Amino acid sequence: MKRAGILVCVAALLCATVSAADWPAWAESAEAWASARGMESEVLETPDKTITRSEAVELFYEAAGSPEASAEPPFSDVSAEDAAAANWAADAGIVTGVDGERFLPDRPVSRQEFAVMLYRQAGLPEDVGGSLDGYADAAQVDDWAQAGVRWCVETGILRGRSGDRLVPDGTITAAEAVQMLLRAEMCVETVTVTSLEEIREQLAAAIAEVRQPPVFLVSGELDTETLTMDVQNVYSALLSAQPEYKYAHDLQAELTDSGRLYCTVSYMPYRTGAYPEGFEGVAVGSLEELLAAARNGLTQSSIAIRITEPALQVDDMNRMLQQAGGSYLLCQLNADGTAVQVTPQNGLTHAEALECLQAIDELAEQVLASELQEGMTDREKAEALYTYLTDHVQYDHRYYTDRASMPYESMTALGALRDGLAICGGYAQALQTLFEAAGIPCYTVSGQMGSEYHMWNVALLDGAWRYFDATSDRGRADYGFLRFGVTAEELTGYRYVWNTEWIQRLIGEAD
Numbered sequence: 001m002k003r004a005g006i007l008v009c010v011a012a013l014l015c016a017t018v019s020a021a022d023w024p025a026w027a028e029s030a031e032a033w034a035s036a037r038g039m040e041s042e043v044l045e046t047p048d049k050t051i052t053r054s055e056a057v058e059l060f061y062e063a064a065g066s067p068e069a070s071a072e073p074p075f076s077d078v079s080a081e082d083a084a085a086a087n088w089a090a091d092a093g094i095v096t097g098v099d100g101e102r103f104l105p106d107r108p109v110s111r112q113e114f115a116v117m118l119y120r121q122a123g124l125p126e127d128v129g130g131s132l133d134g135y136a137d138a139a140q141v142d143d144w145a146q147a148g149v150r151w152c153v154e155t156g157i158l159r160g161r162s163g164d165r166l167v168p169d170g171t172i173t174a175a176e177a178v179q180m181l182l183r184a185e186m187c188v189e190t191v192t193v194t195s196l197e198e199i200r201e202q203l204a205a206a207i208a209e210v211r212q213p214p215v216f217l218v219s220g221e222l223d224t225e226t227l228t229m230d231v232q233n234v235y236s237a238l239l240s241a242q243p244e245y246k247y248a249h250d251l252q253a254e255l256t257d258s259g260r261l262y263c264t265v266s267y268m269p270y271r272t273g274a275y276p277e278g279f280e281g282v283a284v285g286s287l288e289e290l291l292a293a294a295r296n297g298l299t300q301s302s303i304a305i306r307i308t309e310p311a312l313q314v315d316d317m318n319r320m321l322q323q324a325g326g327s328y329l330l331c332q333l334n335a336d337g338t339a340v341q342v343t344p345q346n347g348l349t350h351a352e353a354l355e356c357l358q359a360i361d362e363l364a365e366q367v368l369a370s371e372l373q374e375g376m377t378d379r380e381k382a383e384a385l386y387t388y389l390t391d392h393v394q395y396d397h398r399y400y401t402d403r404a405s406m407p408y409e410s411m412t413a414l415g416a417l418r419d420g421l422a423i424c425g426g427y428a429q430a431l432q433t434l435f436e437a438a439g440i441p442c443y444t445v446s447g448q449m450g451s452e453y454h455m456w457n458v459a460l461l462d463g464a465w466r467y468f469d470a471t472s473d474r475g476r477a478d479y480g481f482l483r484f485g486v487t488a489e490e491l492t493g494y495r496y497v498w499n500t501e502w503i504q505r506l507i508g509e510a511d
Contacts, residue, residue: 027178029179030181031178036276047175054086054103057085064092069084070091074097075102076101077102112168113145118181118184120148137165156262191214191217194219200234200237203238227261231261231263248266249266249335269337281306284305285309287317293305294325303342305339316505321340329353330342330344360414363414368385382461385431389427391477394474395474399423407419441460443459447498454469456471466486
């Protein structure tokens with residue numbers, strides 16, 4: 001296969017684990033890539049081990065998905081166990097053997113041999129313009145390997161050891177081989193950039209399409225001394241401006257001496273579908289299922305999840321997770337979205353936090369037992385529970401007068417239901433707990449009332465989602481509630497401000 005122009009290579013970076021042994025830090029992306037592709041070669045368990053020619057073609061073969069190969073063996077010295085990989089590599093033109101019949105499978109593969117294998121796999125690209133002049137041992141590259149080594153150097157697949165030495169006859173470790181396969185996995189044309197804005201536009205386009213950005217040829221007045229940090233800042237600003245791109249959870253930037261800027265984006269597997277083979281987790285296809293997974297797994301410090309709906313947004317998922325844990329356990333997605341991290345709050349141990357949540361549930365059951373009667377409609381249940389809360393819970397004014405002395409419980413349902421004392425967060429979480437225990441879907445809502453931070457609720461009652469603010473209605477049972485089951489328009493009239501788009505997505509899905 002012929003390719004016009006200069007080709008460079010980058011590859012997808014995914015967070016996973018492939019081997020039992022520790023991989024060197026510089027090859028972490030290669031380790032994750034191999035795991036995501038389901039590569040199972042035993043050599044991956046010892047990343048620092050020098051690999052043989054048979055192990056090299058096995059890596060090529062597994063990286064390609066272990067495709068079918070011809071049954072007719074081209075080499076006389078390959079075992080039946082290694083035949084599939086060697087036959088496939090020969091069919092693909094990656095290897096040709098040593099003297100036409102032998103493969104010498106147990107001979108260590110050299111760096112220049114591996115470079116030539118990659119060059120052949122790429123279809124022997126024409127117009128190889130790479131120069132080896134910058135390397136002290138360039139003369140040691142054999143004639144038969146010149147084109148392959150120059151192409152791998154030009155594209156950044158092969159880089160020197162100790163800066164200025166290629167060591168073409170040196171052996172190659174499993175980690176080095178997989179790293180080179182990673183760099184060669186996806187070839188794209190280079191793009192010349194003269195400004196950070198051009199880099200930002202290219203990054204945005206790549207992330208939107210869930211692919212790797214091109215390699216940038218740096219030109220113009222870009223400051224190469226600070227460029228990698230500048231690119232990190234551009235990436236952070238891009239995600240801040242367009243949070244729907246947060247599935248691109250990491251970016252690594254590397255600038256070579258030749259002026260090539262390599263940017264590798266790490267995508268959450270739920271957007272690429274590239275979960276490691278054998279990965280197990282709770283299936284999550286909606287925000288409701290995510291919340292259920294978190295609540296059902298609160299006893300764990302990390303809940304493995306497998307998100308099956310690529311349209312879900314990272315910020316929305318983390319917002320939904322705020323509905324779990326009752327302010328005693330913080331639930332958040334981990335970096336690559338494959339788990340919910342559960343972290344105790346307020347200096348508590350995990351066990352102590354769980355005890356607080358259990359106490360809240362028990363108190364809620366006591367309230368339901370005392371306030372609800374058999375045969376009540378959902379509206380009657382809601383009115384009874386709302387009345388109980390606004391009658392029995394006082395506002396903890398220490399929030400304004402002596403905040404340092406206010407107990408943490410006043411911000412939780414435990415303060416409201418056990419101590420009869422709470423601020424808005426305690427009221428809202430207590431109402432959510434009571435409504436949900438009575439079978440009424442309910443969420444907490446955060447925003448502002450006037451100029452102050454505030455928390456209230458949205459609940460499904462009589463087939464419609466309505467807003468409730470027990471904090472503002474405290475003590476009003478005898479006079480009539482002003483914020484029981486009101487519409488969004490009515491609540492706005494009371495100077496409430498909140499993320500209405502998020503709430504619409506939330507209750508829209510709940511419907």
